Amino acid sequence: MRTIFLMSLLILPFLLSAQSKKDLKNNSIRKCSIYNVSVVNGKEVKKLETVIKYDENGREVEEISYDKKTGKVDKTESYEYDSNNNKSKIIEKDASGKVVKTSVYKYDSREFKTEKQILDASGKQKSKDVYVYEKQ
Secondary structure (H helix, E strand, C coil): CHHHHHHHHHHHHHHHHHCCHHHHHHCCCCEEEEEEEEEECCEEEEEEEEEEEECCCCCEEEEEEECCCCCCEEEEEEEEECCCCCEEEEEEEECCCCEEEEEEEEECCCCCEEEEEEEECCCCEEEEEECCCCCC
């Protein structure tokens, strides 16, 4: 029984990450916690690595990463979406909750990603990637 439980803990994140937004929405999944389970001195030690939160539409809205040694929050990423459900912004915060950087995405009418801007903590542009699609 214990083996089945541990296997479930290891497999569940992969199953959830492979689920579609529709599956998450239809099953009212709002959070997925990912644990690392290791054996130390013959005993299993379970440490929280990541928590992923979803909105009512099954879209990922926040990912919280934990420090493997201390178990404290290491960083948080929050996600925003445009009216076509494309990820339009990622806001990364450090352990204290201070914004470290923001990534802003733009899409064309076909919903192809056309631009990615990286902004620093003060909102100034650090870099920009432009995506150009060509037919062969």
